[in-house]
Amino acid sequence: MFSGRQVSIIKIILDNNLGVHGSVIADTLSVSSRTIRNEINEINKLFGKALILSNNKTGYSLNEQYKSEIKLLLNDVDDRNDGLLRSYEILGKVLFDAELQLEDLSELMNYSSQTIRKDIQKLDQHLLSHYQISLIEVESEKIKIKASEEVIRETLFKILKDAITSNNTDYAKLLEVILDDGFKKELLDQVLDAIFTLCDECEIQISIENIKILQAAVVICIVRNEYNFTVENEKEIINPILLTLMSKVSNLNEKDLPLLQKLIHTFKIIKNDKSIEIHDFSRVVLDEFIDEVFDKYNLNLKESDDLYNNMLVHIEYMLRRIENGYELRNPIISDIKSKYPFAYEVSMLVVHIVYKYKNRYILDDEVSYLAIYIEHFLENINEKIRAVLVSSQRHSINQVLEKWIDTNFKNQIVIQKILDKTRMQHYNLSSFDLILTFNEQIYSTELETFAFNGLPEMRDVNRLNECIHTVKMNQRIKSAINNYIHVDLIKIFDDTTFENVIEELSNLLENKEIIDSSKEFSEDVIAREINYPTNLGDTLMMPHPLYTFANKTAVAIGVIKKGIEHNENVVRLVFLLAIEKVRNSEINFIFQFFKQISNNKNLLKSLYESETKEEMISNMFKFSSSKN
Known part of the structure; x- marks a missing residue:
């Protein structure tokens, strides 16, 4: 009945018994107040009654006489009546039958044929937009699978991967829906135990997120095998880790391993000696990227070995994900683009480099992850602020401050001169960017001034970081x-x-x-x-x-x-x-x-x-x- 945004608006108003202003809702949902007004008008129109009331003083509130009714409606939305989850439920039932009558599925799920058709259409659109695949079709009154077993499994792997990495969905619940009657909680636990044992025996480290993804993928293979669905892969050289896993889990066979191998190839697997396999091609991409960043933006990313090594590992696994179709989704991509716009734009230079070699565009989400590394460089490695310390304190106190600056702002600030208040008044400050002082009465119309309230404390770190940011902006913005x-x-x-x-x-x-x-x-x-x-x-x-x-x-x-x-x-x-x-x-x-x-x-x-x-x-x- 209501869209996802409309449901969110209703929930926010429901949680604020005394009323909530449109601007607050707009900020929460990162849209304009005008959008909120339009959505509320549409909600009342769809509900057929004045569900949401407006007051100039208190803002929006729910009409008391409809609260019970709307709570029941929201419970339905949060439960299995969520459109996409219901679509996955349909997918789960169809995947274990070669063909189903629409009428039979409608009766089985207790939904009208019209609802089932809409959900199949929604599922098809979702799979096409997210995974560039279409698995099922409605032909006349029959629902059919139109993909190979290999494509089915890979698509299910990707669906579970996105659910696990986004943390928006209970992946065990989603797995239960997709595997229908074949799901067994004890199987999920057994596979998890086998993976933990595998990590110990092979002396490797895998993130808990990737362990869950592998767990879900193995369970999918086992259940599909038990229902006599098999893949026809050519024999390949298989990762020894998977061969060890196969020996620990029943109903997992060699034909399943090539698909699982493509998946775990995208995992960051760290051996006990902390080594990570890096291919030469990753270095080629990173070096070209660094050269272009320097040519275009005059930023030398090679200044920091840590940055280079971290980006190299990221690009290695980014390329593996692109090659195998398991690119990351970033749930905070909007925040990254709005908070780190320049870092994101610098990261965009990798897009055409990858396209040149792979003939495909990487996801916006992948670019945003790289932007985090760039932002760290911009904040901590880039040009240092030239500071003058204006102080009448003893030499030992000034030394304490210099040491504190060196410890906390080594890559951001350099103290170039120490002056007392009298000398400052007659000194040409044009070569400095910032005044540091213990005296709150020191003020300059030319430079930003930062005053310590006594000896520097940890709380001064955030204050001074904000001041540095302002200096960098105001220096060159004009x-x-x-x-x-x-x-x-x-x-x-x-x-x-x-x-x-x-x-x-x-x-x-x-x-x-x-x-x-x-x-x-x-x-x-x-x-x-x-x-x-x-x-x-x-x-x-x-x-x-x-x-x-x-x-x-x-x-x-x-x-x-x-x-x-x-x-x-x-x-x-x-x-x-x-x-x-x-x-x-x-x-x-x-x-x-x-x-x-x-x-x-x-x-x-x-x-x-x-x-x-x-x-x-x-x-x-x-x-x-x-x-x-």
Whole structure:
């Protein structure tokens, strides 16, 4: 009856007996308040009665007379009436019959034929979008399996893998549904015990997540074998680990092992000597990636051996997952893209390198995992802040502070000068980025100032990290705005579409000879959004092409007065990036500035409510100059 988002809205309102404002619901679900208003109107329309009431003071609340009714409805949604789980239940029953009559399945599951048809359609769409496979079809009044046993098993492996890695589903419950009458809890436990014994005997370490995935895959093989479904694989050289596992589990045979081998090839298996097998091809991909990052963004990722080794291991297993069809899903991908926009964009350079060798695009989720490593580098390894210590303390106290800085901020801060308050007033501070002091009365209009309340403590670490972040932004943000954002590259739209915004802004870039072809540029931008969307929060986007480079770097800005629906958000600001293919460290600050904008609701509002292009530029400069 209700969509997933609508159910979430009802649950939030149900949990807040005294009422909850739309802005709170919007923040919780990462959508706009306007979307919440529209969804609530649709909920009341679908329910046929005023289920959700609105009050200017208390916000939204549930109509008391319908609370019991809606609780029962939500219980049904949370139980087996969840559409996708019910679809998997249908899949489980069909997989153990060569063919089923729709009427028989309807009677067996106690649902109407129409509901069964809808669920099969939902399942088919889900399998196609997530796994690029279609397993079942309805022909006349019959439901048939239209895939080989090998494809069936691999698809089931992937379904369980995603359930386990996302932690959104009870994987044992899902396994029970998919295996129908063939599921036995004791078999699940037996296989788990066998895997733990295997790890001890073979002296290997496997993450508990991967142990669960292997456990589910082995159980699927055993149950399918017991029902006389077998795979016809050619004989291969099998990993000794699997041969050992086969000896410990009944009804697992050699024909099952090649499929299991493809799966465990994607696992990070660490031997007791801590060694991990790394192929030369992984080094080729990583080295090309590092070279491109340096050429384009002036970031030398080779500065850190730890970073290089960690990324090498990640890319090794990323490539294995791509080769075998077991790519990772990232449940926090939206957070990574919004919190680490530049790190994510740097990571995007790996996409075309992998495509060049493998002729396929990697998932957006995989890119986001690599971004975490890049962000760590940007925060801890990148350029050091040049600090001046203004102190009237004894030499021993200053030494304590220097030691503390060296321990906690070795890669971020270097103290270049120590001055007392009197000398500071007559000293040229232009060569410094930050003032460190024990005196709260020290203040500079030129530099950010950080005051310690006595000897440094652990709580000062977070405070100083925030200060460093602000310094890095404010140092160069004005320069970035001056260099790349111009009033004649801003366009204010009234009622429009996402595609039209991109085309119009691309025309502005072409007119300024920033790009050669607005058509080629806009088509690349729009195509990129399908696989790698660039939303930063629910009202701002920073689209840019995957392959098309510009003659010089610039930002075209679209202000959409009425907003446009895109990726389930209402977008009001579009920052269209044109990036030239030259080394440029300032790109980082453009992305970080966009991130700051997306996190500041007052600034966002002032920008998309600007009446003129000049007013918008002025608001940006005011924000970049403030100690935000």
